[in-house]
Amino acid sequence: MDVYEAIRERRSIRRFKEGEVSPEDLEKILEAAMMAPSARNMRPYEFYVVKNGAKRAEIAAISPNFRMVKDAAAAIVVCGRLDIAAPLGHDFWVQDCAAATENILLQAKELGYGTCWCGTYPVEERVEKVSAALEATKDTVPFAVIAIGVPDEKPAAKGFYDKTRVHII
Numbered sequence: 001m002d003v004y005e006a007i008r009e010r011r012s013i014r015r016f017k018e019g020e021v022s023p024e025d026l027e028k029i030l031e032a033a034m035m036a037p038s039a040r041n042m043r044p045y046e047f048y049v050v051k052n053g054a055k056r057a058e059i060a061a062i063s064p065n066f067r068m069v070k071d072a073a074a075a076i077v078v079c080g081r082l083d084i085a086a087p088l089g090h091d092f093w094v095q096d097c098a099a100a101t102e103n104i105l106l107q108a109k110e111l112g113y114g115t116c117w118c119g120t121y122p123v124e125e126r127v128e129k130v131s132a133a134l135e136a137t138k139d140t141v142p143f144a145v146i147a148i149g150v151p152d153e154k155p156a157a158k159g160f161y162d163k164t165r166v167h168i169i
């Protein structure tokens, strides 16, 4: 599967089967995350891979929107590092984290895994609770929780292309 296909066939997966993400695949996925573009190449992020079942259940309980984290093989939590980002003087870390998150979804898709991006930042309550679950320092801000695992559903590829949103000037 190439990038063209991964982009067009990726869907959010909210049901997972038994099965792990192999350490080799996990490394490829995290490498893809860190290959994403980053403002002034500051790379103000940190990645937590939550495999522990009790910890995943704790994160799943934070919001009904996070429920699929419980049955996933792991949750990858993409976090911003405010202390690294601070010298830039802009909140570009949010975009850096979004780019890294999307790379994770696409690399995982290519490797045959399902993912669901669970929005965390800027919902304060979610940020606080995920941060507590990770026991992260105050400079480490959870941006997104990504449920990842072996998919147990196959939603059809959708076409969202809308020519009316394109303005060629």
Ligand SMILES: Cc1cc2nc3c(=O)[nH]c(=O)nc-3n(C[C@H](O)[C@H](O)[C@H](O)COP(=O)(O)O)c2cc1C
Pocket (backbone or CB within 6 Å): 010, 011, 012, 013, 014, 065, 066, 116, 117, 118, 119, 120, 155, 158
């Ligand atoms: C910023 C962001 C936050 C999201 N948060 C959640 C979430 O908390 N729970 C969830 O089930 N899906 C979440 N999603 C997934 C969207 O619901 C999904 O991408 C959208 O419905 C389009 O479906 P698709 O991913 O299958 O193409 C989020 C997506 C984004 C980009």
